[in-house]
Amino acid sequence: MYDILKIVENDFRHFNAGALRDATVGYVSHIENGGKMFIAMAGAMSSAELGVSLAPMIKNEKIHGISVTGANLEESIFRLIGNDNYSDVYNYRYFQKDDDASLLANGYRRITDMVFSEDKVVNKVRAFLYKEWKEAQENGERYFPHEYFYKVLNNPAFKKLYTGNPDECWMLEACKKSLPIVVPGWEDSTIGNLFSGYCKKGIFNPCIMKSGIEYMMSFYDIYKALSQNNAGVGFFQIGGGISGDFPICVVPSIKLDLEEDAKPWAYFCQISDSVTSYGSYSGATPNEKITWDKLTSKTPMYVIESDATIVFPLIAHYVLEKK
Numbered sequence: 598m599y600d601i602l603k604i605v606e607n608d609f610r611h612f613n614a615g616a617l618r619d620a621t622v623g624y625v626s627h628i629e630n631g632g633k634m635f636i637a638m639a640g641a642m643s644s645a646e647l648g649v650s651l652a653p654m655i656k657n658e659k660i661h662g663i664s665v666t667g668a669n670l671e672e673s674i675f676r677l678i679g680n681d682n683y684s685d686v687y688n689y690r691y692f693q694k695d696d697d698a699s700l701l702a703n704g705y706r707r708i709t710d711m712v713f714s715e716d717k718v719v720n721k722v723r724a725f726l727y728k729e730w731k732e733a734q735e736n737g738e739r740y741f742p743h744e745y746f747y748k749v750l751n752n753p754a755f756k757k758l759y760t761g762n763p764d765e766c767w768m769l770e771a772c773k774k775s776l777p778i779v780v781p782g783w784e785d786s787t788i789g790n791l792f793s794g795y796c797k798k799g800i801f802n803p804c805i806m807k808s809g810i811e812y813m814m815s816f817y818d819i820y821k822a823l824s825q826n827n828a829g830v831g832f833f834q835i836g837g838g839i840s841g842d843f844p845i846c847v848v849p850s851i852k853l854d855l856e857e858d859a860k861p862w863a864y865f866c867q868i869s870d871s872v873t874s875y876g877s878y879s880g881a882t883p884n885e886k887i888t889w890d891k892l893t894s895k896t897p898m899y900v901i902e903s904d905a906t907i908v909f910p911l912i913a914h915y916v917l918e919k920k
Contacts, residue, residue: 601914613903620866620899621912624833625919627864627897632828633661634864637844639836643672644708645906647835648767650913655770659916661823661830662777664844667786670743670778671722673768674750679718680761686712719787721758725749726788730795733805741807741815742789743778777819779812781843813847817855820847824860831864835905837871849890865892866899868908 609618628634638647643665654660676683686692689710697707705712729748733740740748749755750772763769771778783789783806796803823830834841851859865883883898892898901908 600918601911602918605911605915613901616899616901617903617908617911620901621915623864623897623899624831624866624912624916627828627831628659628916630828631826632831632863633823633826634659634831634833635662635664635823635844636660637664637832637834637836637841638669639666639834639838639840640905641668641672641708642835642905643669643676643767644711646676646765647906647909648673648676649765650910651767652765652770653917654913655767655774655776657917658774659913660776662779662819663771664779664781664840666838666840667742667780667783667789669840670746670768670780670783671786671788673766674722674746675713675718677761677763677766677769678721678755678758679713682717683711683713686710715787719791722749722788723791725752725755726792730792730801730805734801739805739807741778741812742780742783745806747772747775777816777823779816779819779844781809781812781839783809809843813843813850816844816847817851820851820859829860829863832862832866834865834867834869835909837867837869837877841867845886845891846889852890861893862891862896864897866901868901868903868905870902870904872902 605618605621609615624634636651638651651660655663686707687710689707700707700712704714704716706715726745726749729745732738733745746768750769770776784793792801792806793803795801820830832845834845845862848859848861851857865886867883871877883892883896883900886892887894
């Protein structure tokens with residue numbers, strides 16, 4: 598039987614398979630040369646349990662920073678403490694509008710082929726976050742969204758709520774490593790909406806939550822620290838949108854806005870099911886990023902037009918198994 602290394606190296610030769618092989622070999626080469634790798638993750642990848650592949654990559658120091666949507670940030674924890682509230686619905690393709698309306702009436706939310714009881718899961722997290730937000734307000738402290746989650750994950754009482762496999766929770770592994778995280782547009786998430794509601798009611802001051810501007814200000818320093826090595830920092834993007842566009846802009850922003858030198862991104866790969874299209878960031882070819890000073894003509898660039906839930910586990914296993 599072939600192992601992952603042999604399958605990728607021997608069987609994957611052309612088209613998206615060939616792109617996957619080249620991108621994966623390039624990933625390994627970049628890490629072996631002492632480079633760092635920054636991951637950007639969009640979509641519903643945490644809901645799809647990509648943490649099964651992502652967590653060991655973080656644990657084995659194959660990932661050195663991550664940018665995620667607020668939904669991916671919270672969903673990683675939702676799966677950890679509310680896994681027993683998730684159910685598979687593989688017949689979703691045959692659903693009618695009334696079927697989804699019935700799910701709503703019964704307190705369920707659907708994400709493609711899975712449903713979960715959002716209120717039950719969110720309520721488990723709410724009390725812990727409320728305590729952290731309250732303490733921050735009383736003490737005049739301010740933190741980033743992911744830092745509040747780190748505080749919750751470090752609470753011994755929270756561990757008693759686990760129903761999922763902690764080895765498959767990428768947020769838990771990131772917390773153990775104190776991994777640098779940026780969460781642009783965090784407000785666009787269930788917990789972000791919850792916090793906004795509390796602020797509107799006057800329960801909390803929004804100032805206890807550091808903003809997206811402050812995320813970029815912090816990321817200037819994070820990028821400089823990660824890029825100190827000669828091999829630089831690679832950028833591995835899963836999906837499109839703000840989780841990818843926000844962090845990749847750090848290079849031109851350091852150069853143009855801070856008026857300082859910045860080492861260019863040393864590697865670029867994007868997994869996306871968006872084909873090349875006019876004006877679409879998700880469907881833009883890497884070459885276009887050269888004109889925005891995000892990449893250079895010398896940057897190794899790869900685009901894999903496929904489903905990340907299929908592609909990324911293959912890449913992760915290859916990277917972890919390669920000696």
